[in-house]
Amino acid sequence: MAVLLQVDFPYSGPWGEDMAQAMRGLAESIAQEPGLLWKIWTENRDASEAGGIYLFADRASAEAYLQMHRARLLGFGVPQVNVKLFDVNPALSAIDRAPLGG
Amino acid sequence: MAVLLQVDFPYSGPWGEDMAQAMRGLAESIAQEPGLLWKIWTENRDASEAGGIYLFADRASAEAYLQMHRARLLGFGVPQVNVKLFDVNPALSAIDRAPLGG
Numbered sequence: 001m002a003v004l005l006q007v008d009f010p011y012s013g014p015w016g017e018d019m020a021q022a023m024r025g026l027a028e029s030i031a032q033e034p035g036l037l038w039k040i041w042t043e044n045r046d047a048s049e050a051g052g053i054y055l056f057a058d059r060a061s062a063e064a065y066l067q068m069h070r071a072r073l074l075g076f077g078v079p080q081v082n083v084k085l086f087d088v089n090p091a092l093s094a095i096d097r098a099p100l101g102g
Numbered sequence: 103m104a105v106l107l108q109v110d111f112p113y114s115g116p117w118g119e120d121m122a123q124a125m126r127g128l129a130e131s132i133a134q135e136p137g138l139l140w141k142i143w144t145e146n147r148d149a150s151e152a153g154g155i156y157l158f159a160d161r162a163s164a165e166a167y168l169q170m171h172r173a174r175l176l177g178f179g180v181p182q183v184n185v186k187l188f189d190v191n192p193a194l195s196a197i198d199r200a201p202l203g204g
Binding site: 017023024027028030038040041047049051084093096098099101 | 126140142144151152189190191197
């Protein structure tokens with residue numbers, strides 16, 4: 001069953017198109033991660049935060065990615081990484097047009 | 103531009119199919135909310151948390167929903183609601199197969 005990973009952290013830019021240019025290679029590498037269905041890249045200039053919402057095919061893939069990605073973010077100098085893993089409720093999500101893919 | 107709303111809160115069940123049965127009417131009403139593209143329903147039995155990841159067509163819709171939904175959750179007896187609003191980075195999300203719809 002699909003597992004949702006919610007990640008956010010303090011971030012001071014670049015934003016928008018500059019962020020996209022700076023992190024294009026990272027996004028391309030994330031697209032190859034085992035078990036990843038998709039990632040939405042998130043950013044909030046006003047709150048100085050960024051992050052991602054990921055859908056993985058299973059919990060093992062999500063946990064393996066999370067361990068690697070948390071270490072990578074700390075290596076980038078991110079001071080703190082907020083993380084939550086959730087199961088998806090497929091029946092309720094289907095009523096609300098959720099894109100669970102698979 | 104699409105806006106992502108991330109909500110989670112302490113929750114002690116019902117879970118899974120029982121949750122789907124109990125909240126079907128709520129999910130159907132959420133499907134009608136102005137500006138909602140989709141919602142993924144999330145749950146974590148081990149952490150006793152639940153929540154949702156929403157994609158809205160614009161910030162005004164997301165903020166209006168959030169104000170209503172936070173009050174509704176508090177009315178349900180939820181003691182605390184964790185909320186973050188983010189812009190979506192469309193270029194990076196597209197590389198990672200994100201379902202931004204629209």
